[in-house]
Amino acid sequence: MSVKKSPEELKKIFEKYAAKEGDPDQLSKGELKQLIQTEFPTLLKGASTLDVLFQELDKNGDGEVSFEEFQVLVKKISQ
Numbered sequence: 001m002s003v004k005k006s007p008e009e010l011k012k013i014f015e016k017y018a019a020k021e022g023d024p025d026q027l028s029k030g031e032l033k034q035l036i037q038t039e040f041p042t043l044l045k046g047a048s049t050l051d052v053l054f055q056e057l058d059k060n061g062d063g064e065v066s067f068e069e070f071q072v073l074v075k076k077i078s079q
């Protein structure tokens, strides 16, 4: 099964999980964890852990992942 998703689907997924707690436009680490575990469990089967992935995505280091920062993950998924 492919994990490929269209940009529209990925935006919907981001919005769905980002809205769960705190800022509805930002993914907290907990929200990212739920998103990955539910939608892209294969991503965590490689070398990267959630902590590593979160640090990689949170470019500005504010502890949340914006939709813009989420694009890095989108690129990983679509590779």
Ligand SMILES: [Ca+2]
Residues within 6 Å of the ligand: 017, 018, 019, 020, 021, 022, 023, 024, 025, 026, 027, 028, 031
């Ligand atoms: Ca949020």
Ligand SMILES: [Ca+2]
Residues within 6 Å of the ligand: 057, 058, 059, 060, 061, 062, 063, 064, 065, 066, 069
């Ligand atoms: Ca951030």
